[in-house]
Amino acid sequence: MEIDRISCLHDSILYKIFSFLSAKDVLQTTLLSKSLQDLWKSLPHLDFDESDFTNEKSFTNFVDKFLLHRDNSISIIRLRLLCGFACRSCELETWISAAITARVQELQLCSKYKAIGDGLPSSLFNCKSLVTLRLNIGYVVRFPDNFCFPNMKIIDFCDVHFGKNFSDQLLNSKNLEEIYFMHCRIDIYNSSSPSSLTVGEDVVADDSHCSGTFPNLNKATIVLGKHPGKEEETGFCASKFIKTFSNANVLYLSNACIQLLQYCGGNLLDYLPTFCNLKRLQLTVSIKDGDIGVLSCLLDRSPILESLGIRFFNYKFRSLVSRCNRELKRGEYARHLECIRMEHFRGSKNQVELVRFFLANAQVLKKMSLYSDREFPLSLDLFEFPRLSTSCQLLIY
Amino acid sequence: MSKLGQAKRIIFLKTADGQLFEVDEPVAMEFEIVKSFFDENEDAADDTVVPLPNVSAEPLAGIIEFCKAHVEFRANGAAGKDEVKKFNAEYIKEKSNEQLKELILAANYLNIKEMLDFLTETIANRLKNKSVEYVRAFFGIENDFTPQEEEAVRKEYEWAFEGVDED
DSSP: OHHHHHHHIIIIIIHHHHHTSOHHHHHGGGGTOGGGTTGGGGOSEEEEEGGGSSSHHHHHHHHHHHHHHSOTTSOOSEEEEEESSOOOHHHHHHHHHHHHHTTOSEEEEEESSOOOSSOOOGGGGGOTTOSEEEEEOSSOEEOOSOOOOTTOOEEEEESEEEOTTHHHHHTTOTTOOEEEEEEEEEOOOOOSOGGGSOHHHHHHHHHHHOOSSOTTOOEEEEEEOOOOSOHHHHHHHHHHHHHTTTTOSEEEEOHHHHHHHHTTGGGHHHHSOOOTTOOEEEEEEOSSHHHHHHHHHHHHTOTTOOEEEEEEOOOSSOOOOOOOOOOOOOOGGGGTOOEEEEESOOOOHHHHHHHHHHHHHOTTOOEEEEOOSSOOOTTSOGGGSOOSSTTOEEEEO | OOOTTSOOOEEEEEETTSOEEEEEHHHHTTSHHHHHHHHHOTTOOTTOEEEETTOOHHHHHHHHHHHHHHHHHHHTTOTTSHHHHHHHHHHHHTOOHHHHHHHHHHHHHHTOHHHHHHHHHHHHHHHTTOOHHHHHHHHTOOOOOOHHHHHHHHHHTGGGOSSOOOO
16 A cells, blocks of 8 residues: 555656755755656756855766756756856856757756856857746846747846847747746947937837737846936937837836936827736836836826836935926826825825825725835825725825 | 526535535536536436446545635635635644645545646645655655665765755
8 A cells, every 4th residue: 555655656747856955955866766867868957056065166067967868859947057156157158058959948057146158158159948037147147149949938136137139039939928037238329319210100100009028028127227328318328228028917117217218308209109908007206207107107107007006216315307297197007006105104295295196186086095114194194085986995004 | 697586506526435415506516527527417417316436525625615615705806815825724734744645636536727727736745855755755766776775876876866855
């Protein structure tokens, strides 16, 4: 009876359990019994964590041997490499090539410290089997101008620098579902003057069928770093970049994105795409007029928005010139917006005006939650503000 | 969720050791094997007893507790949130390795994907950084290597063995 039960485990569950183990633990299974000796070679999930090893040399040796001896006719579903030290490009090249040979679907590279090296092997950027790619390798990766990921669904990058053709090339990944860009930079290119481009035509095309975007895009998180450069060009490049992801259902834009969009000034609304599927928008904004102007334009371009999250960010040391002055307007979104959440609410004039505006204009608003990190003057009676939606709750935490 | 004014349907399950369980329909439908039983026998009477010849009462009670909680989490829109993690952590805290194995065998037979994923990961966590002897004992695997053969394997995979706990 006992033997029967265990052999049940062997067949399917054991395999599954071992898929959750780190590669180091998986290798222990070679000693379990003769029948299990070679099981590790066909596991599709590989998880290499340098912290399991006493030193860098034993780790690299282990990864080398593991990839060399595994059965590469079995596809790798996921390869995760967590290095506590600097990854050298020559080792990465060998490992990534091995993974590509085994038709790796999900690849995650993560290094804690600044790495030495001149980037990632070029074979990575033409990997047909990749479905998920997560990169956080401790130095800024310069993305090549030519790449091709026909099956990619999720990209999750930290510290990656994109060339000017990045978004156009990425459009070949038709199945893209989620993007996370953390502290990434885009190339600001001199395209003579943005106004000489056919911005108007683009906008018209966008309004009709959201072309030039990803049909299945669900989530887009765009956190850009600082971008030096001429302001108008920077703003134009940023709006063009964001436009590529305008099909998203959920969009997060960092404050740096808002700042870059501000550079478009009074033309911003013309440069922005219509976010025709956008249901949830999250932003980090300051309470300066210019940021409110960008918020106003984004809302106008989000006709079916249901949920808006605003995290306020206080500039103590930066003074910004407002370039995009535009008041909030009651657009199409006001007929759909159900939920608004504001964090770091401090009761400043612009914040209070936002609350007043949304309460007065959002027709089907169900809930507005304000999270405060310090007390604000109680003389402001937010609860007295007229509400267009009779079922709207106002909650202050 | 049951429709208003409609009595909740109860599914009857009978374990290998002869115990009869009465389970709310949405919970029982988490078990793929029960779901396909009713899909294949569309005209089955409401009081049909579904036999589960490979599951005994103790693990089934544990499985029903887990699935019931998760069905509720989903209905409340709490799926993936902290309270789910808290429940899962509490749920396995008191379970012995033996009980876990019984649960995973039963969950595998009943074909409950969510629970199976959770249990395999839990077991994997308990095996992390453990010695070969521990893993053998855990699964009841018989060591069929001769000392010489074992030594040969250790030598072959020398690069893989360093710094492993002895229990």
